[in-house]
Each structure stands twice: as structure tokens, then as C-alpha cells.
Amino acid sequence: MxxxxxxxxxxxxxxxxxxxxxxxxxxxxxxxxxxxxxxxxxxxxxxxxxxxxxxxxxxxxxxxxxxxxxxxxxxxxxxxxxxxxxxxxxxxxxxxxxxxxxxxxxxxxxxxxxxxxxxxxxxxxxxxxxxxxxxxxxxxxxxxxxxxxxxxxxxxxxxxxxxxxxxxxxxxxxxYQSCYIIHSPDPVKYPLPADLKEGQRFRIGGDGINDVAFYSHPEEYYRYMNGNGxxxxxxxxxxxxxxxxxxxxxxxIFYPHFNDFPGIKSPRHMELxxxxxxxxxxxxxxxxxxxxxxxxxxxxxxxxxxxxYITRNGKWVKDPSNYQIDIAWWGPHDSLVSYASQLGLKAVQDEGLGEYYTNPANRWGDKHVTLNQQKRPVSDLTALTNKEGIAYGLHTLTEFVQPFSSDVHPVPNQGLCTVLKTHITNSIGANDTLIQVADTSYLNEFGGWDDNKVNVLRIGNELIRYKGVTTVKPYTLTGVERGALKTNGAAHSSGEELAKLQVNCYGGFIPGITLQDEYAAYYASLLHDGGMNYIDFDGFESFTYQGHGQYSFKRFLRGMFDHLEKMGVPYLRVMGSCVFEGNWHYMSVCNVGGGNNMFDPVNNKWGIEGKDVRYSFNGSYFPSTFGIQNLQPGWDVQVIENLQCKSVAWDATYMLGLSQEAVEKRADKQAIFKAFRTWENARSAGVFESALKKEMQEERNRYHLEQLDNNTWKLYPVALDGSLGTPMILKRGKKTS
Missing domain, CATH: 2.70.98 (Beta-galactosidase; Chain A, domain 5)
Incomplete structure (x- = not known):
């Protein structure tokens, strides 16, 4: 860094x-x-x-x-x-x-x-x-x-x-407001049907419950838009x-402006x-x-x-020569370093530890690695990975605050993000449920963008649940539940501030734009103390909840990297659930999604999500992805070669999903590792020229690669019956037939 x-x-x-x-x-x-x-x-x-x-x-x-x-x-x-x-x-x-x-x-x-x-x-x-x-x-x-x-x-x-x-x-x-537009990448190869025209706009599909819901059109001329720059x-x-x-x-403002799902009835007001x-x-x-x-x-x-300007091995992380495959790991960690070394991979995201939520009072929670059948601190594993130059990190939920985290109870943090602020007009005791407010202030707009019906107010150090507010004076809250989320009910005076909290799509909360500065320092300390130099910011869109858009991303990431620099952390590999202008400079990869929704290596076909992500990312000089590709029992060596070949052809990254259990069950483990490493060595050597990559992109084209020495590889076309064609010799710095 x-x-x-x-x-x-x-x-x-x-x-x-x-x-x-x-x-x-x-x-x-x-x-x-x-x-x-x-x-x-x-x-x-x-x-x-x-x-x-x-x-x-x-x-x-x-x-x-x-x-x-x-x-x-x-x-x-x-x-x-x-x-x-x-x-x-x-x-x-x-x-x-x-x-x-x-x-x-x-x-x-x-x-x-x-x-x-x-x-x-x-x-x-x-x-x-x-x-x-x-x-x-x-x-x-x-x-x-x-x-x-x-x-x-x-x-x-x-x-x-x-x-x-x-x-x-x-x-x-x-x-921006995510949408599809009609735009053919190649009007000759992908002509528009008569009922569509260039630039036509469509809402995105689904309900947003999972990644696949965002992506609903397999046709190449449906172009998913991830921004409005x-x-x-x-x-x-x-x-x-x-x-x-x-x-x-x-x-x-109206929140949200983005995520234009058909199920969202209307946006909510928010006072920034x-x-x-x-x-x-x-x-x-x-x-x-x-x-x-x-x-x-x-x-x-x-x-x-x-x-x-983030670098690794002396090169900018945006340089295509720095694109690399990562490991998504599950289960005990004894073989992690060995597998990564054999495969030639230098980054591991630990998916098996589950999603990590920030909690200042108990920052590690139940996150422990397993070595020699014993639960150990994360730093015990990173002491091993760091020696081998392998970046290791957690799968986090970024700024999503759990309802029972220490920022919520027993005393709610005054810096939690709010939707609106007004004040109460009657004095109340600790158990009173008749609460009158100065104005309705959009208090009848429920929940968050996903309409999750979570409505929480803060008065002083107390959290209150409610269902709505009457629309005639005196404006009175309905469905009141005092002392919510393990906070204590208390007496409050007329004129005291009442703030409605911004809720996230999981029913929790969000730090405000200034509290997130503390979260930046928190994450830097977590990474430093855990010896980690990799982080997956799942839920990266959580920075949009404060209503300050791309600025919120930049403020947090700059703060976190400044803290890391002061701590002497030399490099941080950043992955996340989405790429925005606000995080583009800091991100190395975005291996979002997974499986055949992204890419099917058996049939060499892009999934709907993979196609949409590829167009968007590549247009802004960012690598496309196959997401997480878990090693499947039915895969043979050729499928591994397909996966690696198409990744090279498209300059796509992905995470290879591994566990000790899945790998050790395979009789062909060594053949799988050898085939994977052969392609990885050739990728690092830069032997694939652009014309060859374009040829390799075709679905029907399959290949087998052999390494002759440190500078030479032999690339064979593979027929449908598995027979090998005439090879091409690939060398560092040049290509000969």
C-alpha cells in the first residue's frame, strides 16, 4: 500500500x-x-x-x-x-x-x-x-x-x-438507480428484436432478497447499469x-433512490x-x-x-497483471497454507467463519480458526499465512449494525444514522405509551427500502418501537413498545428530541456519517490485531444508507487506510459486494455471487449475473468475475482447465471454494492441483496474447495446457470427444505455433 x-x-x-x-x-x-x-x-x-x-x-x-x-x-x-x-x-x-x-x-x-x-x-x-x-x-x-x-x-x-x-x-x-437499458455490445452478432430500441429502460427484476434477484435478463443486449457516471x-x-x-x-431527500425493485411501493423521506x-x-x-x-x-x-494508489508486488492492483484467483475457504484450517502454496494462490477469504458483524464490546465474537482440532485466535493462522505471502481475511457485513450490538444497547449510540428528528409535546413517565409528537415528520413511512416494517425511535438513551402516528392533532404514536432492544424505559420531558433511526435490510441499524469514522478506525484495528491483510466488505452498499452516496464510501475507506498506514500494515486486499465510483480506487477484486449464476465451467457458459457484472465492470476498467466456484464432486480435470482457461480469456477473477473435506475425498487431487497450477503459472508469465484470448473466449473452444519449463507451455485444443489437437507453443514474451 x-x-x-x-x-x-x-x-x-x-x-x-x-x-x-x-x-x-x-x-x-x-x-x-x-x-x-x-x-x-x-x-x-x-x-x-x-x-x-x-x-x-x-x-x-x-x-x-x-x-x-x-x-x-x-x-x-x-x-x-x-x-x-x-x-x-x-x-x-x-x-x-x-x-x-x-x-x-x-x-x-x-x-x-x-x-x-x-x-x-x-x-x-x-x-x-x-x-x-x-x-x-x-x-x-x-x-x-x-x-x-x-x-x-x-x-x-x-x-x-x-x-x-x-x-x-x-x-x-x-x-444511481439500478436498471437495465437496451444496448447491444455487437449489433451484428446481437441484433435487437423489433419491439426493443437502443436506450430503452427497464426496472431490475426480483425482490432483492439475494444476488440473483437483481439480475433477470440473459439476453446480451440487456445491459445492467451499476452507476450513472x-x-x-x-x-x-x-x-x-x-x-x-x-x-x-x-x-x-427520498431514500432509496437506487434498487428499483418492482416490490418497493414508494421511497421514504430522509433528512440528511x-x-x-x-x-x-x-x-x-x-x-x-x-x-x-x-x-x-x-x-x-x-x-x-x-x-x-494501492500496490502489490510493486504494481498497481488495477494492472491486469495483478489480477489473481483467490480461495474461498470452509472448515478446519490445517491444510489451508499447503493447498494455497500448491495451487500458487496468494489470497484466502474465510467463508466458513460466517458473516462478521462489528461489535465494539465483543469484537471477535465467536470467530476462531481451527488448527489441530483446537479453536485458536485468527492471529495464530495469519502468523502462518503471512510467512508465505498469503493474504487472509474475513467475510464482513461492513456497516450493518446488529440490533443487540453494543452500539444499540444498553445505551444506544447517539451517532446511529437517523431518518428524521422531531420532538415530543407531552411529558411521559418510564412506562407511558401515550406519546405525542410535534409533527408527523414522515413517521408513517415504515421500515427501510425493503419495507421490513422495522420502526425504532430514540428518545435520549431509550429505544422505542412503534407502528405509526395519527394524522390529526394531537399527533400521537400508535403501537408503542417502551424500552425496546433491551434499553431501559425512562421519563422524558416535553420538547425532548425524538429521532427515528435508519434501519438496514436485516432489521438492524447503520452508523451515521460521523460515527462511521470510528468504524473505519475499528476495522483498521481489527485487521492489524488479527494480522489480516484481506477483507471482504459484503453489504458494501451499507454506506449508501446515510444519504451521502459515493462520498460516504470515500470518507470511510480513506479513514481506514490512513489508520492502517499509521499501524504499519503494508498491503490490504479489498473485496466487496459491489463496485462503485466511491470504492473503485481501493478495491482489488469483486468476486460477487457464485456458481452457475455467474459462470458454468462444465459448459463454458456465462450465467445471467455473470454476464451483467462482466459488461459493467469491464466498461470501467475493473475485472469481471466468476464469483465463488466451489470444487464440485462431479468436476474432472478438464472442468478445472475450462475454469482457468475462460478466466484467463476474459481477464476474470474468481474464488475457488475449497475445504479439507472436499479435497481429501478426491482420488484425483494431485491432478486437479497440477492442472490448476499450470494455468496459474502461465497466467503469471503473461504468455496469452489478446488475439489468443479472444479465441479462447468462445464457448465451444476447450484447451489442455502443459508446462515444459519455466518459460514454455504447450496449449492443445480439446475436441468434444476429449482428443487433443495440434498444440501451440507459448513462451514468455512471445508466441509461436
Missing amino acids: KKINGRCWRLTAGITICTLLTFNKQAHAQDITLGTRYSSVTINKNGFITSIRDKQTNREYNPKGLSSPLLVLEKNGKNVFPARARFQGNQLKLNFPNGAIAMLKVNQEQEYLRFELLSLSPRNNTDNIIWGPYKTNISKTIGEILSVVRDDNFAIGILALNDNTTSGPPCNGDM ASLEPEYGSSIVLHSRDRKKPYT TPVDVDYIGSAIAFYACPDSLGLKTIEQVVKKEGLP
Whole structure:
């Protein structure tokens, strides 16, 4: 793990801005062209982008006849666009029709353009500033997580350079609403039926009870959208957008804006807790480059701007050469290190210990490893794994707070996330159930987004369950249960604050935006003391409950990594249940889901969830996944080769599910391990070229791989009857037939 610095305020590298600007004699009132080594961007006198041009091919990527505002002001859902733009040195002055003036600092780096908002005056109660949306004529690949759009030749994207600049346009809770859109990845191979059209939107299926419920369309032209940082625009191509919010202001939003399940009757109101964060200082990197250089360009931005830059073995975890297979482990741990070493794998997620919930009063709970038939502390196992360079970690439930954790009883933490706050209007004794409130304050909106009917109020140090509230004065709570969740009933005075707690989908609670800072420190301490350098943040979406969207992810993860750095933890492998713009920088893998819902290695077929995740992740330069693939009794060596082959072909990660019991029952254990390790060695050696990978992706194509020495492999095509065809020789650095 490299040091995570704050924002980096750099002057233009290598060449001054004046030499790269092009304009005529009246510089302040004319079009201005900015440049990088790959592209040029023209901004007109009104502050709109009118050209995005590839310098090498001279191809124009701005849609003909259209333009995009460089910066937009937003208040109460209404946008104010710039009216005039003037350069003053390396600063750009934008005038808006409402009288506001925005001062931007502009830097032209070799790989990207850097824009930063220095000031806005008068603010006119502006809620958000919006970078874009920037229109492009690219439509093939929509990277909605990372605000990037791509075709076979070129990529155009914007990257947030500080934590309060986040993906997408302003919306409720600063989170997208998951959906399907119609978008064929290959109109020739996957033509749309007559009743569908490009860009058409559909709600996601199911009820959200499990992963599979989110994914319901096997057709390749149904594209699951995991974000709104980039959007398909059938009329002209696509658009990309970021925004930054004034979080010092209170807002009332609808929660949730995301998870658009048909079973959700209506969203709930939520009053956001303000935090001391503003949009002044918001900064972005705008890059336009050959797609083959897209990820490397992002890496340069990350390094130059002091963004989180996580490395392992001296390489960025986003580098495809760092993609690796992990182990999902169940049962006793005696053979764990041996199996991992034989397979050549360096990361283990312990699924057998069950889901870990944070509980400050009893942080380890019943989590113990089993060695030599004895229960031992986790640190006893990590003392063994760390010696072998094997990252080991727990499967956590992130910020989901159990109803009976020490943050809930006997005294509820004042920092638990709230939906609303009002006050009682009558004094009550410890056992009174007649409680009157100042206003209904949405108290009749039940439960959380999954409508779980959990309704809990906090008055002082007491938790109260209730069912609803009357709608005429005096507003009176109904179905009251005093001293809920093992808290003590107490007397309360008229005027005392009453807060409704935010509940999670498991019927528990959530830390508020400031309490989660303590959770970041808690997790860092847990990992350090357990000797762990791997964590699976299942329930990663728990950071959305506070209503601050991607900012909440960034705040928590930056805090946790800062604590780990101070503790001397050199590396942390992060996995989670979902990839968002807020956690993209920190995550190594996202091996969500499992089994044939993700990928069927017997028949080499993608499942519905696997297909949807693949399109979304790959579009934003993140590895797709096969999820957890448990070693099945019916699998033979060829199935293991299929699994490894397709993983290499698609640059997909996964977790191989193992236990001592499952492995030791197999008579072919050594053959299974040998076949797996052969592919793993070849993957590490980088012997598979892109053309070969594309061939290997085809479902019908199966292969057998043999290792001749440390630098040479022999790849055989395998016919349906199991016979081997003519081999291809693969070598480090080159390929020969």
C-alpha cells in the first residue's frame, strides 16, 4: 500500500499553459483550445466544450452541432449554465446569468486536463456544481461506474480528484438507480428484436432478497447499469458527468433512490445530517486517449494527483497483471497454507467463519480458526499465512449494525444514522405509551427500502418501537413498545428530541456519517490485531444508507487506510459486494455471487449475473468475475482447465471454494492441483496474447495446457470427444505455433 496523500495542487507539468492555449487577438472573448499529448479540447466563449479531437487521427468525438457546459450550477433541481468564459493566465472565469462568477484553475498535463473550482461568488445558495454532462459520439462501451466511454479506438473519461467530487449528476442520496437499458455490445452478432430500441429502460427484476434477484435478463443486449457516471445517449452517443455537493446544508431527500425493485411501493423521506464538506476545491481530470492506454492514463492521474494508489508486488492492483484467483475457504484450517502454496494462490477469504458483524464490546465474537482440532485466535493462522505471502481475511457485513450490538444497547449510540428528528409535546413517565409528537415528520413511512416494517425511535438513551402516528392533532404514536432492544424505559420531558433511526435490510441499524469514522478506525484495528491483510466488505452498499452516496464510501475507506498506514500494515486486499465510483480506487477484486449464476465451467457458459457484472465492470476498467466456484464432486480435470482457461480469456477473477473435506475425498487431487497450477503459472508469465484470448473466449473452444519449463507451455485444443489437437507453443514474451 502506497501512501494516500491529500489533493495535489500542482502547476502545469513540463510546459506552461500559455503555450498550449490557442486563440486569436481578443483572447478573453474567443474559443480556447487546450491540449494533451493525445487530444485537444475546445471551449467556446460561452464556457461550452465544442470539440474533443484525437490528435493522432484528427477524428472529432464531440457530436456534430452539439456542445457541453464545462461547469453547471444546480439549486433545487434547476440548472444554471455558463454564459461567458474568459481566460486570465491559467485561470478560467465563468460568468453565469444569475450573477455568479466561478473561478477555475486549469492545468494541462501531458495525459489529462485538470480543472479545479477555486471560488464561486455570489453562491446564490447553489446546492451542487456539475462537471458536464460532457457529450461524446462514442456509444459502444459505457463505463457508468467510472464516468468513461469507450470504443475500439478511443476512450473519453473524467476522474474525480477529491472525495467530495463524485459520479453522476445530483440525485437523491447521490446514488444511481439500478436498471437495465437496451444496448447491444455487437449489433451484428446481437441484433435487437423489433419491439426493443437502443436506450430503452427497464426496472431490475426480483425482490432483492439475494444476488440473483437483481439480475433477470440473459439476453446480451440487456445491459445492467451499476452507476450513472456515464450514460448512453442514443440520439448522439453518450455523456459523462461528475458533481460536487455543498454538504454543509441540510437536505430532505427520498431514500432509496437506487434498487428499483418492482416490490418497493414508494421511497421514504430522509433528512440528511450535514457535514463540513463543500464544493469549493472540487477538481476533475479530463482525459481523452487511445483506449489501449486508458487504464495507464488513469494510473498516471492517480499517481500525480495523490489519489489512493494501492500496490502489490510493486504494481498497481488495477494492472491486469495483478489480477489473481483467490480461495474461498470452509472448515478446519490445517491444510489451508499447503493447498494455497500448491495451487500458487496468494489470497484466502474465510467463508466458513460466517458473516462478521462489528461489535465494539465483543469484537471477535465467536470467530476462531481451527488448527489441530483446537479453536485458536485468527492471529495464530495469519502468523502462518503471512510467512508465505498469503493474504487472509474475513467475510464482513461492513456497516450493518446488529440490533443487540453494543452500539444499540444498553445505551444506544447517539451517532446511529437517523431518518428524521422531531420532538415530543407531552411529558411521559418510564412506562407511558401515550406519546405525542410535534409533527408527523414522515413517521408513517415504515421500515427501510425493503419495507421490513422495522420502526425504532430514540428518545435520549431509550429505544422505542412503534407502528405509526395519527394524522390529526394531537399527533400521537400508535403501537408503542417502551424500552425496546433491551434499553431501559425512562421519563422524558416535553420538547425532548425524538429521532427515528435508519434501519438496514436485516432489521438492524447503520452508523451515521460521523460515527462511521470510528468504524473505519475499528476495522483498521481489527485487521492489524488479527494480522489480516484481506477483507471482504459484503453489504458494501451499507454506506449508501446515510444519504451521502459515493462520498460516504470515500470518507470511510480513506479513514481506514490512513489508520492502517499509521499501524504499519503494508498491503490490504479489498473485496466487496459491489463496485462503485466511491470504492473503485481501493478495491482489488469483486468476486460477487457464485456458481452457475455467474459462470458454468462444465459448459463454458456465462450465467445471467455473470454476464451483467462482466459488461459493467469491464466498461470501467475493473475485472469481471466468476464469483465463488466451489470444487464440485462431479468436476474432472478438464472442468478445472475450462475454469482457468475462460478466466484467463476474459481477464476474470474468481474464488475457488475449497475445504479439507472436499479435497481429501478426491482420488484425483494431485491432478486437479497440477492442472490448476499450470494455468496459474502461465497466467503469471503473461504468455496469452489478446488475439489468443479472444479465441479462447468462445464457448465451444476447450484447451489442455502443459508446462515444459519455466518459460514454455504447450496449449492443445480439446475436441468434444476429449482428443487433443495440434498444440501451440507459448513462451514468455512471445508466441509461436
